Amino acid sequence: MLEQILKAQKQMDAACKAIGRQINIMEVCGTHTVAIFRNGIRPILPAKLKLLSGPGCPVCVTDQSYIDAVLEVAQRSDCIVATYGDMIRVPGKGGSLETRQFSGNVNVVLSSEDALRLAKENPDKQVVFVAVGFETTAPATAVVVKEAAEKSINNFSILSGHKLVIPAMKALLSDERNKIDAFLCPGHVSAITGYGVFTVIAEQYKRPCVVAGFEPMQIIEGLAEICSMLSRNQSAVKSVYSAVVTKEGNTTAQKMIAECFEPADGYWRGLGKIPASTLKLRPEYSKFDAFKKFGLSKEPVENKTGCRCGEVLCGLITPPECHLYGRICTTQTPVGPCMVSSEGTCAAYYKYQRPRRK
Amino acid sequence: MGKSKHTKILLAHGGGGQLSDDLIRNIIQPLLQQKNKAELTDAAKLNLDSKLICFTTDSYVVKPLFFNGGDIGKLAVCGTINDLAVSGSIPLAISLSFIIEEGLDFEIFEKILSSISKQARLNNISIVTGDTKTVEAGSADKIFINTSGIGIRIPNVDLGFGKIAIGDKIILSGTIGDHGMTILSQREGMKFETPLKSDCAAISKLTQQLLQKTSGVKFMRDPTRGGLSATLNEISKETGLSIEINQADIPVNPTVQAAADMLGLDVLTVANEGKFIAVVSPQSVQKFLNICRQDPLGKNASIIGEVVKTTDIPIVEMNTQIGGKRIVQMPYGRELPRIC
Amino acid sequence: MCLAIPARIVELEGDSAVVDAMGNHFHARTTLLPNVKLGDLVLVHAGFAISKVDEEEAKKTWQLIAEIDEFRNTQNKVSG
Numbered sequence: 155m156l157e158q159i160l161k162a163q164k165q166m167d168a169a170c171k172a173i174g175r176q177i178n179i180m181e182v183c184g185t186h187t188v189a190i191f192r193n194g195i196r197p198i199l200p201a202k203l204k205l206l207s208g209p210g211c212p213v214c215v216t217d218q219s220y221i222d223a224v225l226e227v228a229q230r231s232d233c234i235v236a237t238y239g240d241m242i243r244v245p246g247k248g249g250s251l252e253t254r255q256f257s258g259n260v261n262v263v264l265s266s267e268d269a270l271r272l273a274k275e276n277p278d279k280q281v282v283f284v285a286v287g288f289e290t291t292a293p294a295t296a297v298v299v300k301e302a303a304e305k306s307i308n309n310f311s312i313l314s315g316h317k318l319v320i321p322a323m324k325a326l327l328s329d330e331r332n333k334i335d336a337f338l339c340p341g342h343v344s345a346i347t348g349y350g351v352f353t354v355i356a357e358q359y360k361r362p363c364v365v366a367g368f369e370p371m372q373i374i375e376g377l378a379e380i381c382s383m384l385s386r387n388q389s390a391v392k393s394v395y396s397a398v399v400t401k402e403g404n405t406t407a408q409k410m411i412a413e414c415f416e417p418a419d420g421y422w423r424g425l426g427k428i429p430a431s432t433l434k435l436r437p438e439y440s441k442f443d444a445f446k447k448f449g450l451s452k453e454p455v456e457n458k459t460g461c462r463c464g465e466v467l468c469g470l471i472t473p474p475e476c477h478l479y480g481r482i483c484t485t486q487t488p489v490g491p492c493m494v495s496s497e498g499t500c501a502a503y504y505k506y507q508r509p510r511r512k
Numbered sequence: 513m514g515k516s517k518h519t520k521i522l523l524a525h526g527g528g529g530q531l532s533d534d535l536i537r538n539i540i541q542p543l544l545q546q547k548n549k550a551e552l553t554d555a556a557k558l559n560l561d562s563k564l565i566c567f568t569t570d571s572y573v574v575k576p577l578f579f580n581g582g583d584i585g586k587l588a589v590c591g592t593i594n595d596l597a598v599s600g601s602i603p604l605a606i607s608l609s610f611i612i613e614e615g616l617d618f619e620i621f622e623k624i625l626s627s628i629s630k631q632a633r634l635n636n637i638s639i640v641t642g643d644t645k646t647v648e649a650g651s652a653d654k655i656f657i658n659t660s661g662i663g664i665r666i667p668n669v670d671l672g673f674g675k676i677a678i679g680d681k682i683i684l685s686g687t688i689g690d691h692g693m694t695i696l697s698q699r700e701g702m703k704f705e706t707p708l709k710s711d712c713a714a715i716s717k718l719t720q721q722l723l724q725k726t727s728g729v730k731f732m733r734d735p736t737r738g739g740l741s742a743t744l745n746e747i748s749k750e751t752g753l754s755i756e757i758n759q760a761d762i763p764v765n766p767t768v769q770a771a772a773d774m775l776g777l778d779v780l781t782v783a784n785e786g787k788f789i790a791v792v793s794p795q796s797v798q799k800f801l802n803i804c805r806q807d808p809l810g811k812n813a814s815i816i817g818e819v820v821k822t823t824d825i826p827i828v829e830m831n832t833q834i835g836g837k838r839i840v841q842m843p844y845g846r847e848l849p850r851i852c
Numbered sequence: 853m854c855l856a857i858p859a860r861i862v863e864l865e866g867d868s869a870v871v872d873a874m875g876n877h878f879h880a881r882t883t884l885l886p887n888v889k890l891g892d893l894v895l896v897h898a899g900f901a902i903s904k905v906d907e908e909e910a911k912k913t914w915q916l917i918a919e920i921d922e923f924r925n926t927q928n929k930v931s932g
Contacts, residue, residue, distance in 0.1 A: 155915060159834055184852055185854055192778075194836025212852055238898070239776070239848030252846075264702060264775070264849055265899025267881060287898070290854040291851060294900045297883050342856050345895060345903040370834045371913055397910035397917070398895055398903045407884040407902065485844060506838040697876070705870075705877035766923050770874035774896070776855045851898040852854045 155371055162378040163198065169381035170200040178204045178333045179380055180469050182323060183340035184211030185368055187499055191506035193370035199377065206333075206469030207499035209322050209425060210340060212286045212315070213240050214467060214491040214498045217421040220315050221246035223450040227282045227313070228260055230448075234276060235260045236269035237284035244494045247455070270298040273310035282444045286315040290342045292433055293407035296414040299435065299442050311444035314433055316415070319343055320351055321431035322422060326468055327359045334469065336380045338373070339365040341395045348403025352391045365393040414439055421454040423491060424464020463490035466499050473500040480504065521616045526646030535644060539618070543625035544632070544639055556640035558605060564665035566601035568592060572657040576698050577620065581691075581710030584657060585627035587785060590714045591736070592661040593635055597716035598732035598788055600671040600723055601663030603635065608642040609658040614649050624655065635714045637661075669723045673750040675730035680819045681797045682755065683790045685718075685804060686711070686812040688740050689768040692782035697771065702849065704774075708767055713786035718807045725803060728796030734788045738843050739781040741828075743789050745842040748826040755828045757817030757840070776850035781843040791819065856897035858905050858917060864890050871896055874923050893920075 170177065181187060187207045190196065196205060209215045225246050228235045235251070239262045242252045251260050259279075263269050266283060273281035285295040295312060302310045319340065326332055339352055344365045352363040362383040366376025375394045383390060393399050411433070420432025435443045445452060461483070462476040473479045473492070483489040485504050492498035524531040572588045582590075589606065596603040608628065612621065632639055690711040697706045715734070723729055735743040740762070748755050764779055772779045786809060792800050797815060804810030817830075828840040859871035859878065867883040871894065882888050882901045893910075894901040910917040 155833075156835065158913075191838055192832075193834055194830070194832040194838040195834065197836045198834065238851045240850045240852050242848055262848060264851075265881075267899050287851065287854060290856070290902065291898055293884050293902070294881075294898050297881065297900070342854050342895070342897060342902065345856075367914065369913075369915055370832070370836075371915060374834070375913060394913070397906045397912075397914060404884060404903060406886055410884065485841070505841045704879070707875050766919060767875040770857065771876045773855075773857050774859075774873055774876065774878060850855060 158371060159198070159374060162374045165378040166203060166381045167200050169385035170202045172385040176202045176204055177335045177381070177384055178206050178469070179336050179338055179377060180206040180208045180326070180334045181338040182208040182210040182319060183338070183343070184214065184498065185342070186338060186340065186366070186373065187211070187502050189368045189370065189373060191502040194506070195370055195373060203377070203381070207466070207502070208326065208469055209422060209467040210288070210319070211492070211498050212288055212291075212317060213244055213494065214463065215317060215322075215422040215424065216244065216286060216315050216491060217423050218246055218455040219421070219451060219453055220313065221250075222455065223313055223445065223452070224251065224284055225249070225254060226450060227444065227448060228254065230280075231259070233259060233280045233282055234272055235282055235284060236263045236272050237261070238263065238286065241284050241286060243488065244491050245488060266294045266298040270302060270307065270310055273302070273307050277309060279309065280447075281310050283310070283312045284315070285312040288317055288319055288340070288343050289346045289411070290340075292316040292415065293346060293410045296410040299414050299439055300410070302442055303439060308441065311442045311447050312435070313444045313450070314415070314435060316433040317420065317422065318417065318431050318433065320354070321428050322425065323355055324359070325425055325428045325431070327355070327361065329468065331470060332468065334361060336362040336364070336384060338376050338380065339363050341365055341367045341372070341399060344393065344395070344399045344403065346404050346407045348401050349391055349393045349399055350401045350403070356389045356391045360389045362389050363391045365391075365395050365399050367395040367398065424467040459489050461490035463492040463500070466492050473503040476500070519618055521612050521614060521618065521621060521646060523614045523646050523648065526612065526644055532644065539622065540625060540642070540644070543622060544629045554641070556605065556607075558640065558662070560664065562664050566596050566599040566663040566665055567660065568595040568599070569658070569660040570595060572659070573653065574695065575653060576695075577624070577654060579698050579710055580694050580708065582712035582785075583624060583627050584655065585624040586631050586712055588657045588659050589628055589631035589635070589637070590712055590785065592659040593637060593714040593716050594734045594788070596661050596663035597714070597719040598734050599663065600669040600732070601665045602720055603637050603661060603663045603716050605638045605640045606659050606661040608639055610642070610644045611652050611656040611658070612644065612646050613652040613654050614646055616654050621655070631714065635716060666720065666723050669729070671729065671731050673731060673747065676747065676751050676753065676791050676819055677730070678753060678819055678821050680730055680791045680793055681815050682744070682757065682817045682819070683792055683797070683800060683804070684740070684762065684814055684816045685715070685787045685790070685810045687763045687765045687768065688735070688784055688787065689764060689772060689779040689782040691785040692739065693768050693771045695783075696775065702775070704771070706767065706771060708765075708771065711784060711786035713809055715786060715788055715809055718804065718809050719788065721807070722790070722800060722803055726792070726796045726800045728793035729790055729800065730793065731791040732788050735784050737783050738845065739779075739783055740789070741778070741780045741840050741843050744828045744840060747791065748828050752822060752826050754820050754822045754826050755817055756820045756831065757828070758831045759833050761814050761816045763812045763814055777847050780840060781847050854897050856895045856902060858893055858910070858920065859896050861888060861890055861892050861894060864888070869901065871901070874920065
């Protein structure tokens with residue numbers, strides 16, 4: 155493996171020399187952010203290669219109003235909240251699912267199926283599934299919503315927080331302040347969508363896109379491929395994750411998403427409103443929409459804490475440049491989702507990078 | 513064996529009256545099979561040869577009560593023994609205190625007692641005093657166990673943070689994450705079938721050998737809650753020194769790694785119950801390692817890193833398998849499974 | 853986003869499967885991969901198999917796949 159790394163390093167060095175200036179590659183995937191940190195990849199990259207962490211952490215980009223909606227449901231004694239572990243410590247107004255200590259009606263689940271099973275086993279309660287995630291996770295939600303409809307499991311509903319990657323990438327590129335030269339694209343989102351979806355980014359926005367897996371070698375190869383393309387002024391979509399990703403993706407999963415969901419405008423923390431960037435349940439499945447069932451608000455909440463997660467998500471600043479980072483905002487006392495989520499850029503910096511002098 | 517006519521624990525069994533007496537005489541004492549039937553007094557009288565003793569206390573609330581490789585009883589005895597062992601002493605006696613939720617099946621209680629008895633015998637430790645309380649249904653989760661333990665300090669052995677110096681090596685006695693992942697695999701909502709087994713075991717015989725046969729051992733600790741991350745960070749914080757470890761040298765069972773990966777957990781933060789970390793002077797390391805590796809509980813012992821100078825603030829840093837570097841932070845304290 | 857690990861299908865009934873990841877057996881739904889069969893290596897995310905893994909292709913850069921093979925061949929050597 156070390157040989158392969160040396161080879162990739164040489165490739166990156168040569169490409170960076172040829173380009174001359176600093177190059178900024180955005181990794182659009184929180185799982186990539188964590189993998190890069192956990193494996194200590196940054197220290198072995200060329201000095202002129204800067205990695206920007208983008209809004210690929212579904213927890214980080216979840217607007218506070220969504221979390222407040224979850225907390226509102228959790229307060230009700232007739233409800234059971236089923237959630238992935240990622241959401242437990244995300245702060246809303248006045249606390250998180252963890253600190254609010256709801257009396258036993260918050261269940262951490264590993265799968266949407268577990269959430270549906272909770273509904274079957276507790277017919278006298280309303281079970282609400284906190285459905286977050288990108289295109290990788292949306293099909294799993296769609297499958298159980300369909301099943302709930304087929305079997306009339308009417309005490310089941312979802313709070314859909316699912317988001318789409320391409321609209322966010324376009325929104326980032328539309329911001330004049332952006333300095334993105336290329337994208338390291340999410341391997342598992344691509345397993346569902348196919349790598350073809352990034353063609354618009356490469357062709358219309360002229361940014362090379364490389365889809366990579368999550369092992370350190372796969373990430374390094376992906377970065378090396380991007381550097382090569384940049385040095386040749388080439389803007390295309392490539393995949394170095396061919397074991398899992400095809401151009402067309404998983405069409406069954408795509409159909410499943412399309413059957414249950416439709417794109418809707420949505421609020422992304424730090425990015426504001428992005429058209430057609432979130433998934434909303436189609437009218438025929440609206441009785442499983444917990445926002446409707448419980449009359450919950452989706453209006454975004456104004457952030458007064460001084461949190462700069464938004465700028466971090468866009469790659470405009472690094473976490474240490476935020477005045478709250480490491481001082482008021484730490485993994486123990488997070489202010490914004492970027493610190494709470496194990497995938498969040500700030501959490502990854504805090505956990506894996508050298509801390510600033512106290 | 514138990515001669516109670518009840519099948520479940522009642523509140524009265526903790527009331528200090530007839531049922532309590534019945535519980536102690538007919539269930540607890542026979543199952544614990546102590547050589548000399550202890551007097552039924554509130555405190556044990558011990559004759560200690562030395563004035564240098566170690567004293568520890570711990571509570572056990574593990575869920576589920578029975579798991580592959582052990583149970584709450586075994587954990588209680590081994591855990592207490594291990595705390596005494598890594599403090600540089602030979603475990604001598606423990607106290608046992610139960611808080612039992614009304615309605616617990618007698619059969620379960622008896623199984624736990626048998627396990628405690630077996631571990632005490634295997635490890636030559638006496639149970640010298642105890643207490644039993646019962647609480648209303650819902651006030652405790654089946655059974656909680658509290659212990660305290662006394663050990664006699666090994667002569668000429670004085671372990672402590674203050675002894676640790678730059679250049680000392682860090683030795684890990686074996687694979688990490690086995691206990692924590694086994695427990696998780698049997699928790700509600702996470703159940704998955706696995707051949708994994710908790711590494712729950714008493715390490716005192718091995719530590720005694722090591723401390724008696726090697727000089728140069730500065731400090732020892734068992735990485736239980738919070739795993740390797742927590743223990744190394746504690747050492748760093750208390751000494752003001754930094755630690756550098758090498759990922760490639762940390763032994764991990766691939767099945768444990770896969771289970772942790774599936775749940776999104778960092779194996780460095782997962783609990784262990786039959787392992788220890790030792791900080792050893794460079795001159796003594798080879799001898800220490802050789803003794804370890806000859807024992808089944810230390811067969812995978814490995815030098816995982818060393819104590820280094822602190823440049824700005826004390827940190828624990830890991831050299832990753834690909835030649836990079838990253839910080840190993842103190843874990844939050846409740847690592848949750850993730851999908852992202 | 854998101855965590856997914858490769859695992860082999862060891863039991864399959866309809867779209868309900870048991871997958872093996874280095875000896876751990878997890879339940880997974882194969883609803884999103886209607887053409888999988890027993891023995892296939894798949895990527896599992898949040899309880900669902902989301903993609904088949906091309907093993908030959910994977911062995912080129914995916915260290916974990918090579919380790920899966922090695923593990924299978926030395927299964928009785930689980931240390932600890």
